[in-house]
Each structure stands twice: as structure tokens, then as C-alpha cells.
Amino acid sequence: MVKPGSLPFDEILYCNIGNPQSLGQQPITFFREVLSLCDHPSILDKSETQGLFSADAIERAWQILDQIPGRATGAYSHSQGIKGLRDTIAAGIEARDGFPADPNDIFLTDGASPAVHMMMQLLIRSEKDGILCPIPQYPLYSASIDLHGGTLVPYYLNEATGWGLEVSSLKKQLEAAKSQGITVRALVVINPGNPTGQVLGEENQREIVEFCRKEGLVLLADEVYQENVYVPEKTFHSFKKVSRSMGYGEADICLVSFQSVSKGFYGECGKRGGYMEITGFSPEVREQIYKVASVNLCSNISGQILASLVMSPPKVGDESYESYCGEKEGILSSLARRAKTLEDALNNLEGVSCNKAEGAMYLFPRIELPQKAIKAAEAVNSAPDAFYCRRLLNETGIVVVPGSGFGQVPGTWHFRCTILPQEDKIPAVVSRLTDFHKRFMDEFRD
Amino acid sequence: MVKPGSLPFDEILYCNIGNPQSLGQQPITFFREVLSLCDHPSILDKSETQGLFSADAIERAWQILDQIPGRATGAYSHSQGIKGLRDTIAAGIEARDGFPADPNDIFLTDGASPAVHMMMQLLIRSEKDGILCPIPQYPLYSASIDLHGGTLVPYYLNEATGWGLEVSSLKKQLEAAKSQGITVRALVVINPGNPTGQVLGEENQREIVEFCRKEGLVLLADEVYQENVYVPEKTFHSFKKVSRSMGYGEADICLVSFQSVSKGFYGECGKRGGYMEITGFSPEVREQIYKVASVNLCSNISGQILASLVMSPPKVGDESYESYCGEKEGILSSLARRAKTLEDALNNLEGVSCNKAEGAMYLFPRIELPQKAIKAAEAVNSAPDAFYCRRLLNETGIVVVPGSGFGQVPGTWHFRCTILPQEDKIPAVVSRLTDFHKRFMDEFRD
Known part of the structure; x- marks a missing residue:
């Protein structure tokens, strides 16, 4: 066990896996209503159910049950x-x-x-x-x-x-x-x-x-x-x-x-x-x-x-349509903002270049690592990108995946960073990463 | 498409797959209540939920959610x-x-x-x-x-x-x-x-x-x-x-x-x-x-x-305990009765012997097929047990699986029959199988 207070950060910021709900993203209500009703169909015709579930979720659950022998x-x-x-x-x-x-x-x-x-x-x-x-x-x-x-x-x-x-x-x-x-x-x-x-x-x-x-x-x-x-x-x-x-x-x-x-x-x-x-x-x-x-x-x-x-979400006129669209747009527009903020922050770092996050859930920035850093990595038997990522984790609590896990042009170094931390955590990711990178470069700049 | 009325039976009796709920077995209520609540946790603290779900299912859902990061x-x-x-x-x-x-x-x-x-x-x-x-x-x-x-x-x-x-x-x-x-x-x-x-x-x-x-x-x-x-x-x-x-x-x-x-x-x-x-x-x-x-x-x-x-069902004192035990015993005792009835019926057939169904969901009777039947099967390029099973299906609507699908001592013939049709269908399985077998033996007896 790590002693409380012994690490230089107060929480781990997971940017390593495409697992949005583990970071607080809420499920789409309509989808979960239908799943819940299909799991326990005997509540479908109870009066209390109308108060708990949207009308189109109840209707969709009936439709689906009718499709199942x-x-x-x-x-x-x-x-x-x-x-x-x-x-x-x-x-x-x-x-x-x-x-x-x-x-x-x-x-x-x-x-x-x-x-x-x-x-x-x-x-x-x-x-x-x-x-x-x-x-x-x-x-x-x-x-x-x-x-x-x-x-x-x-x-x-x-x-x-x-x-x-x-x-x-x-x-x-x-x-x-x-x-x-x-x-x-x-x-x-x-x-x-x-x-x-x-x-x-x-x-x-x-x-x-x-x-x-x-x-x-x-x-x-x-x-x-x-x-x-x-x-x-x-x-x-x-x-x-x-x-x-x-x-x-x-x-x-x-x-x-x-x-x-x-x-x-x-x-x-x-x-x-x-x-x-x-x-x-x-x-x-x-x-x-x-x-x-x-x-x-x-x-x-x-x-x-x-x-x-x-593949068949609520449609115009369905009771859930507006809330469904609201949830969807809320998540997608937030992901787009997070992608842009992280992309800009990465491109502001010395020796880092990052292509646009046009889609998916990831950024894959390239880091020009100084020779001194590459040698320090070799000295501890680590790939240079893994060395950088481990230092990042130990000093900031930010978890990313070294590019060597995905393959990259030999001699280039990258890491994969998801855009999934909730939006209120993004400033912390940016400032901790920026500070870390500056310290890292100060330590290893050739 | 088969023309309505062209087959000598009015329904197919599935005895081929270990798939109880496809034949009308109802799920255990407590299990489904918990699954339903875990799928849509936002209803857990609504007042209507108390009227729809048992108290221990609600409690268990909370416990499980607390175990999930x-x-x-x-x-x-x-x-x-x-x-x-x-x-x-x-x-x-x-x-x-x-x-x-x-x-x-x-x-x-x-x-x-x-x-x-x-x-x-x-x-x-x-x-x-x-x-x-x-x-x-x-x-x-x-x-x-x-x-x-x-x-x-x-x-x-x-x-x-x-x-x-x-x-x-x-x-x-x-x-x-x-x-x-x-x-x-x-x-x-x-x-x-x-x-x-x-x-x-x-x-x-x-x-x-x-x-x-x-x-x-x-x-x-x-x-x-x-x-x-x-x-x-x-x-x-x-x-x-x-x-x-x-x-x-x-x-x-x-x-x-x-x-x-x-x-x-x-x-x-x-x-x-x-x-x-x-x-x-x-x-x-x-x-x-x-x-x-x-x-x-x-x-x-x-x-x-x-x-x-x-692996952790309701316990004595839980609200669902009695209904859970009732559902469980109801299903298991019915399966035991069905196993015994089918085993006895099979052992009453000419040239058929069937070991006791001590457990699982299947009987695997052995059929002594007459040489004439074996030759008739060969004539249509069929394994003899598959020939028997296909005739059984075509004449009665009963679906079983030929022993050759599971392996058997060469020269012996079997089929696998589940004990899963609902209890009110068992008499039909027995009488149709018995009548068919008699006709089959009358046709092929050496």
C-alpha cells in the first residue's frame, strides 16, 4: 500500500482506456429503461411502472419482447x-x-x-x-x-x-x-x-x-x-x-x-x-x-x-426524443470540446506535435524525446515512451499508454491519451501535464 | 413453407436443446428484479420502486452497485x-x-x-x-x-x-x-x-x-x-x-x-x-x-x-426467501418428475433401454435398431440413429438429437432427449413417441 500523502497528487486521472462510464459518463436513459424492462417484463403492465419509465420505453420493451420467441x-x-x-x-x-x-x-x-x-x-x-x-x-x-x-x-x-x-x-x-x-x-x-x-x-x-x-x-x-x-x-x-x-x-x-x-x-x-x-x-x-x-x-x-x-433510437414525436437528443448532444459536444482542449494543450508543449482528434476517443501525440531522456530510459531498461509515461504517472497521476503498445515508426515516440475524463477534470489534466512536461524537458533537454 | 394441415402433428415438441426458458420455464423473480434495478439504478430511490420490487432485491442492487467502481x-x-x-x-x-x-x-x-x-x-x-x-x-x-x-x-x-x-x-x-x-x-x-x-x-x-x-x-x-x-x-x-x-x-x-x-x-x-x-x-x-x-x-x-x-441467493429472513424457495423447488421437483416419466416411457419401448436421469437435463436412451432399419438408413445415406430421429420428427413433431452428434460405441445407437418440455406437454411427448416407436418397429422389425 502507498502511504497516504506520499504521492505528489491527490487523484489518478485515467486517460488510458476507452471506458467512458468508468469516468462518470452517464448511460443514455432511454436505453437503460428498455433494458431494465426487458430484464423484468412482469412489471410492464403494473401501474407504478408508468410513473417510473417513459411511455416509449415501455412501448419499445413490448415491441422487443414480441420479437423474442x-x-x-x-x-x-x-x-x-x-x-x-x-x-x-x-x-x-x-x-x-x-x-x-x-x-x-x-x-x-x-x-x-x-x-x-x-x-x-x-x-x-x-x-x-x-x-x-x-x-x-x-x-x-x-x-x-x-x-x-x-x-x-x-x-x-x-x-x-x-x-x-x-x-x-x-x-x-x-x-x-x-x-x-x-x-x-x-x-x-x-x-x-x-x-x-x-x-x-x-x-x-x-x-x-x-x-x-x-x-x-x-x-x-x-x-x-x-x-x-x-x-x-x-x-x-x-x-x-x-x-x-x-x-x-x-x-x-x-x-x-x-x-x-x-x-x-x-x-x-x-x-x-x-x-x-x-x-x-x-x-x-x-x-x-x-x-x-x-x-x-x-x-x-x-x-x-x-x-x-x-441503431434505432427514439424518433421525433416519441416521449423520450428530446431528452435523448439532449443527452446525446451533451456528450458529443463535450467530447469535441475536450478533444480540442487537449489537442491544443499537447501542441503547446515543447517538442510535441499532435494531429487533430477528428473522431474516436483518442489523441496520439508525438514526442521528440531528448537524447538524454532516451539514455536515461535505456539505463532502466525501459522504452523511451514508456519511461516518459511512467514518469508522468508517478509525478501527476495521469495514466496514458506508451505508443509502443500500438506500434509506431521506429525511432519515433508517442503516447495515447483518451479524451474521456469528465470535462471538469480537463483543466487539471492540462495543467499537470504541462507542468510535468516542462520539468521533464528541463531535466533532460540536450 | 409447409402447407397448414399437411403435417401429422399440430405443434413441434422441442427436446433437443438445454434451453429451459425457450419452453416456458419462468425466470427466478429475485434474480430478475436485481438485474432490472442494476440496469437502471436511477429508479432505486423512487417511491414507486418499493411497490414494484421486493425489499431485498432493492437492498441487493444497492450492495452490488457499491461493489462496482x-x-x-x-x-x-x-x-x-x-x-x-x-x-x-x-x-x-x-x-x-x-x-x-x-x-x-x-x-x-x-x-x-x-x-x-x-x-x-x-x-x-x-x-x-x-x-x-x-x-x-x-x-x-x-x-x-x-x-x-x-x-x-x-x-x-x-x-x-x-x-x-x-x-x-x-x-x-x-x-x-x-x-x-x-x-x-x-x-x-x-x-x-x-x-x-x-x-x-x-x-x-x-x-x-x-x-x-x-x-x-x-x-x-x-x-x-x-x-x-x-x-x-x-x-x-x-x-x-x-x-x-x-x-x-x-x-x-x-x-x-x-x-x-x-x-x-x-x-x-x-x-x-x-x-x-x-x-x-x-x-x-x-x-x-x-x-x-x-x-x-x-x-x-x-x-x-x-x-x-x-451463488448467493436469498437467505432465511429475506423478504424473497420463501417465494425464491418455492420457485426453485417447483422447477426442480417438476424436472425430477419429468425425468422419471420420460425414463419409464423410454424403457417401455421395444428394444430401447435408458439409464436413470440422475441429473443434468437429458436422457440418452439406447435403441436396438433392426437390420432392416439400418439398411433403410443406408439407402438414404443417413446414420441409422439420425434416420430414426428424422422419422420421429416428421411423424410426431418431437425433436431429439441423434447419438452420433455426441459419439457412442460403434454399432450402438442412441438419441439425446431433454426433460425440458413443460409438464403439461410430457404426456403428449410420451404418447406420440410410444405410438411412433411401435409403428417404426412394425415397419422395420427383422
Whole structure:
């Protein structure tokens, strides 16, 4: 145990994990009302319930129960998830994209992670199978490729162009992998980016689709931050919408889109809900995907319900509509302000440069570490970025993740900092970080 | 689509899956009250809530929320699960076994299946690693061993001694595997049995523990049916209790016990809750287990809460205690009656013999199929038991699973039949099955 008063700070400021509700973000009321009612349907027709829950939440709970065979929220569902909920999600995707979506293409999962594992399990036959992955990347991908015995084929995002994804780099890495006898089977794209926070432009997405189509790669689109865009000049476009708007259909490209209830403005990480939408696969392959999904029976029903709710929130005229919009806008506009404040603060630090947080929940600033600091890190057997982050934690209580956890261009140093501390804590993050950085540079400046 | 009225039955009778609530079993009220309140904590201090929820459910919800950092039921938890809930589960295990349990040994999971996968992933390095598995077995094990690239080393349960588990057979199979260059790393025991419904005797369990200890095998104990015992002469004993009562501790044997909220009398399959308790592993191995658990961040919080509730139900004096006991006894005694009725009916059929359903949710009768039926099956490229089951379905609407899905002694034929149809449907199952079997035998009798 640490002795009280022995540390130079009075609270830990967690900027390390994309876990908003752990830092005080409140859940969206309508979503929780519906979940609560579906968990205990016998209160639905009691008079007290009207006083406790909004009318549209009660109505939605009835609708959902009617979609569940026998209204049994405690039963295993179809291994792809409850059909009625998949209908709702497909309708939500259609409304988002303006292109048709098929409920039979939806697989509901316990968050996006198991869906990613499922696809890796199916794509990777041996270490001779490669998956193109961005660097820096959310380490779920490297872990999953490792666990399934495949080879990660890296492509670097270009920090100088705001973490741009360059198709020339994809091509180069694909050829290099081929020359080593690796069969590249899929491309992972995280948009909006984790840990890098960029939002891809539509023209760039078209190039990526064209590349995957030509090379016969499965496009694994991590789109879990689709609701998290903070700059007016950028919009989220799903890869399915982009490929369909290019005239490409089922026969042209294999696409998987991952979505999660853990992110967005709802941040329901603990509910473990999510889905993947798969298109372009042959019936034989789809059957194998279904077989793997069915080994674990089904994903949790509350998570399934929540996935349907995030894709089909209250509408104009519903009792909850205004409060829902208020909660949503409150969270998103606050996240946008926090992103901007932290970005500016980081760019004000000596030797630090930080791309715009266009989306997601993260900033990934680059630090030019003095040679003296790099040597001091070596002396304690630490990576220089980990050395910086540990000093930051010990002196300020701010927790961030060293860039080496995500991968970075060799010789460059970064850390990932979430934008998730509640807004009243942001000034403390900024001032403690600024003071620390100044002291650090004073100590180690070459 | 089937034309209405074109089939010789008016409803399908599902006896194929252990999914009680899909067949009308009602959830335990107390459990659902607590889940509902934890999903929407803002109603906890409203006056209407007192009229809708029992006082001890409200109290328990407060207790659980206080165990969750920031009361955030929407946040990722520790990758082993919320510490306070693991404390509760450990206390429940202690109360069950009379031996200490450590919350740090508990890993909360989305049902038992992901826990089984996790252990297989860690145990299996290549096809040279073998796992001893019962035949017949719940096919999760064969699927998981396959998916992780290992070798299933089968041992047959002895149908003649009520699906007895004979250590001599374990030894024989272990030696046979060794002689083929297979390193056997673990033994799977399902107790109570699936699909076989037997409950192991304590003396038998001691022999199994001794065998694993001597051979250095990890004992993977599937104990998800621990609450499902229907005969007075048998009692469930956990393998941990048995090994501790033999004087064996952490240093002597590696044990994993799987538990699930899907089974028991609660049957909350859709909630995907469960845990594994691991003992006897070195700190280095535990660290790897933790690492694999953390790849998927955490299991769903509602499932975690439910896992704590099933291990810590209402107690004497609690407002819900009597109704809870009533619901529990109602379900368990009805399951016992259904098991007995179906067992007797099956044993009354020509050429069918069925061991006692001592526990779990299944009967696994053996059918002596006439040669003529076997030839008729061959003529349509069907396994004989699958041929029988398909005929049964087509003529009666009763769905059972052919024994070939679980494995059986070559040349013997079985099917698995759950005891889960609601009690008012059991007479229909019995009479339709009996009539069908008579017609089938009249058609095919040699």
C-alpha cells in the first residue's frame, strides 16, 4: 500500500482506456429503461411502472419482447442473434447508408472483439496467411492474429498527413509479403482511427475499396467509432456505403463491418453488445461463419437488445426524443470540446506535435524525446515512451499508454491519451501535464 | 413453407436443446428484479420502486452497485470480473464445499463456453497435444479441441454401469495416446453428465482426482449442472471439494471448475454468465490465463451479476426467501418428475433401454435398431440413429438429437432427449413417441 500523502497528487486521472462510464459518463436513459424492462417484463403492465419509465420505453420493451420467441429474454437465441433485432439493425444500417441491408448478414456478438476473433479464426490457416494491419493499431488485432497463428503484415499510417492511409503503402507491403511467401487474405481498416483519431475521407475510402477488390482481399472495417466524429469538415461513411456507391455489390468485394455498443456517445462497454455485417461471401463460407458463431451458442440478449437500440433510437414525436437528443448532444459536444482542449494543450508543449482528434476517443501525440531522456530510459531498461509515461504517472497521476503498445515508426515516440475524463477534470489534466512536461524537458533537454 | 394441415402433428415438441426458458420455464423473480434495478439504478430511490420490487432485491442492487467502481454497470470491469462479485462467488463456493475459495481464482465469463475455449487455447500447442474427453460428450469439447488444433483422446463411459467413468479406461486411453506420440495434457469430466445424465459417486471422483494427480493432468471439471440432481441417493460434490478432502492442495493438482447461469433451476441461457475457478496453477501460468482473458476485455456485467446471485441467493429472513424457495423447488421437483416419466416411457419401448436421469437435463436412451432399419438408413445415406430421429420428427413433431452428434460405441445407437418440455406437454411427448416407436418397429422389425 502507498502511504497516504506520499504521492505528489491527490487523484489518478485515467486517460488510458476507452471506458467512458468508468469516468462518470452517464448511460443514455432511454436505453437503460428498455433494458431494465426487458430484464423484468412482469412489471410492464403494473401501474407504478408508468410513473417510473417513459411511455416509449415501455412501448419499445413490448415491441422487443414480441420479437423474442416466447418473450423469453433468458433463452439462447439464434446463433446470429434474435431475428427481430437483426431486422431493426438492418433497417438502421439502411437508414444510415441509403443502401439495402439484409438481417441475414448480421451476426450479433458480445462486443466487437469476439467478432474480430471469429473472422481471424476463419481467415488464418497458418503462419503463411497474412493480415494487413495499420500501424499504429488497436492491439486487439495483433493479439488475435498471434492467437490464431497468422502473420501481421503492417502498413504505416502517415502521421505527416494526419494519419493518412496511403494505398501506395498498402501495395508495397502486400508485394513485400507475397515475396516472402505470405498469402495476404484481408485488410484491417479502423475508421475513425484507434489510437490515431483520424476520420478517413470518402475519396481515400474509394481507393481502399478498389485496392481490396482488385487484390481479392476481405476488407475488415472496424467502424465502432462511427458516431464519434468531432469536426464539421469530416463525416463518417461506412465502407459498405462507399463500395455500393461505387457500384460494387455482393459479387465484387467481401466486406465485414464491426460495430459495438461500447463506443459512440453511449459507451456501454460493460454490456458487451455489438454486431458484424458480412457481405460478399459465398454461401459455403457463410455457412462456416455461422458454424463458428454457433459454437458459443449466442451472444448475451441484453447486449443484443442494446445493439438494436443504438441503431434505432427514439424518433421525433416519441416521449423520450428530446431528452435523448439532449443527452446525446451533451456528450458529443463535450467530447469535441475536450478533444480540442487537449489537442491544443499537447501542441503547446515543447517538442510535441499532435494531429487533430477528428473522431474516436483518442489523441496520439508525438514526442521528440531528448537524447538524454532516451539514455536515461535505456539505463532502466525501459522504452523511451514508456519511461516518459511512467514518469508522468508517478509525478501527476495521469495514466496514458506508451505508443509502443500500438506500434509506431521506429525511432519515433508517442503516447495515447483518451479524451474521456469528465470535462471538469480537463483543466487539471492540462495543467499537470504541462507542468510535468516542462520539468521533464528541463531535466533532460540536450 | 409447409402447407397448414399437411403435417401429422399440430405443434413441434422441442427436446433437443438445454434451453429451459425457450419452453416456458419462468425466470427466478429475485434474480430478475436485481438485474432490472442494476440496469437502471436511477429508479432505486423512487417511491414507486418499493411497490414494484421486493425489499431485498432493492437492498441487493444497492450492495452490488457499491461493489462496482463508480457504480458504473456500463463500464468494462477487471478482466476477471468485478472484484466484489468474485468475493461473493468465492463465499458461495466455500459455503458449498466447506473449503476455502479465493476470489483471485475466479474468472467470470460469458457462459461456460468461452471459459472452455480459453483453457483449450492455453493447453493445446499443436496436434501432438491431447485432451481426454468422455464419449458420449457435449460437442463443445470436440469443437473447441478441433478449433485449437489439438487431438481429442476419447474414453468411453460404460453404459452398462449407468454411464460409469472407469479409471482403467482412462489409463488405457492415456497409454494408447502416449504410444502415438500424443502428450495428454488434461482430462475433461462432465458431472452431472451431458448427454448422459449420470451423477458421479464420490469414490469414483476420488479415483479420478488420484489419476490426474499421478499423471500430471489438468482436471477440467464441467460442473454446470451442479444444481440439477434428481435422485435422493446421489449428491453433487465438486472436484475441488473431493480433492481437498483427500488432502490435496494447490501443489498437488491443477483443477478448473466451470459453472454457468444457463443451467441449474434458473436456466438463464440468454444472459451468458458463468465463471471458472482455477486452482493449482503456477503464477506464470495464471498470468497467461489472465492475459488471454483480457484480450476480450471482460464478460458482460449483467451475466457477472447473475453469476454472483446464483451463488448467493436469498437467505432465511429475506423478504424473497420463501417465494425464491418455492420457485426453485417447483422447477426442480417438476424436472425430477419429468425425468422419471420420460425414463419409464423410454424403457417401455421395444428394444430401447435408458439409464436413470440422475441429473443434468437429458436422457440418452439406447435403441436396438433392426437390420432392416439400418439398411433403410443406408439407402438414404443417413446414420441409422439420425434416420430414426428424422422419422420421429416428421411423424410426431418431437425433436431429439441423434447419438452420433455426441459419439457412442460403434454399432450402438442412441438419441439425446431433454426433460425440458413443460409438464403439461410430457404426456403428449410420451404418447406420440410410444405410438411412433411401435409403428417404426412394425415397419422395420427383422
